[in-house]
Amino acid sequence: MSSHSSKTLALFGGTFDPIHFGHLRMALELKQVLAFDEMRLLPSHQPAHRAAPGVTAEKRRDMLALALEDCPELVLDARELLRAGPTYTVDTLEELRSELGTELPISFCMGMDSLLGLPSWHRWQRLLELAHLVVVARPGWEMPASGQVADLLAAHRGELADIQQQPAGKILVQERRLLPISATDIRNQIHSGRSPQFLLPERVLDYIQSQGLYQQER
Numbered sequence: 395m396s397s398h399s400s401k402t403l404a405l406f407g408g409t410f411d412p413i414h415f416g417h418l419r420m421a422l423e424l425k426q427v428l429a430f431d432e433m434r435l436l437p438s439h440q441p442a443h444r445a446a447p448g449v450t451a452e453k454r455r456d457m458l459a460l461a462l463e464d465c466p467e468l469v470l471d472a473r474e475l476l477r478a479g480p481t482y483t484v485d486t487l488e489e490l491r492s493e494l495g496t497e498l499p500i501s502f503c504m505g506m507d508s509l510l511g512l513p514s515w516h517r518w519q520r521l522l523e524l525a526h527l528v529v530v531a532r533p534g535w536e537m538p539a540s541g542q543v544a545d546l547l548a549a550h551r552g553e554l555a556d557i558q559q560q561p562a563g564k565i566l567v568q569e570r571r572l573l574p575i576s577a578t579d580i581r582n583q584i585h586s587g588r589s590p591q592f593l594l595p596e597r598v599l600d601y602i603q604s605q606g607l608y609q610q611e612r
């Protein structure tokens with residue numbers, strides 16, 4: 395039995411290019427509603443399934459650190475930035491399991507869009523052996539009718555008590571309204587000369603301006 399058996403850990407991964415209030419609210423709400431003991435934001439180094447971010451991993455991490463300065467409930471975990479090559483979630487979860495043992499309940503949080511793309515993730519069938527998946531769906535979402543994700547949901551759908559008490563293997567679908575904010579919109583606004591004020595923390599916006607980030611269209 396691991397010494398962590400009475401705790402629960404949640405991870406909220408993303409490119410965070412840049413971090414915004416949509417990410418921060420969702421991470422905080424999931425932590426509070428699902429009563430996780432710890433919620434870590436996990437910036438991806440070289441995202442595996444999208445174009446390379448325009449801003450270096452170090453700057454994305456700095457923005458995340460600034461965003462979390464006033465929020466002790468959310469913690470930065472920069473481990474993926476230390477690994478070379480494409481960032482695969484399965485590698486991160488295996489690393490965490492070797493550090494924290496096999497008993498600690500670990501939940502990896504993602505949007506429903508990410509779940510629908512899960513079969514293209516690296517070694518995706520191993521993920522549920524290492525962690526639970528908490529999937530955020532908009533109210534009124536519909537279950538995919540068939541296919542690998544429908545089969546996965548049918549086999550692994552669980553309840554809150556499962557993800558709090560078991561180490562891995564369940565999918566919890568959480569219906570929540572999302573703030574209508576996207577990092578793509580923020581980048582577009584900046585390079586069009588408009589201000590993204592009120593969509594992200596003021597300190598992050600100051601950093602973006604002082605470093606001259608997102609001025610060029612990509």
Ligand SMILES: Nc1ncnc2c1ncn2[C@@H]1O[C@H](COP(=O)(O)OP(=O)(O)OP(=O)(O)O)[C@@H](O)[C@H]1O
Nearest residue numbers: 407408409410416420504505572573575576577578
């Ligand atoms: N407005 C939002 N509210 C809640 N969660 C969000 C929101 N936008 C993105 N997410 C979730 O945050 C995680 C990281 O997303 P990501 O860093 O790609 O942000 P993004 O705003 O979608 O960026 P981009 O526009 O560059 O794709 C993903 O799980 C994604 O589903």
Ligand SMILES: O=C(O)c1ccc[n+]([C@@H]2O[C@H](COP(=O)([O-])O)[C@@H](O)[C@H]2O)c1
Nearest residue numbers: 407408409438442443482483484515516
């Ligand atoms: O492991 C993979 O193959 C994989 C493929 C796509 C996305 N992910 C992870 O999913 C999280 C959200 O990714 P993104 O691209 O929506 O910011 C982030 O932690 C990524 O590392 C992981």
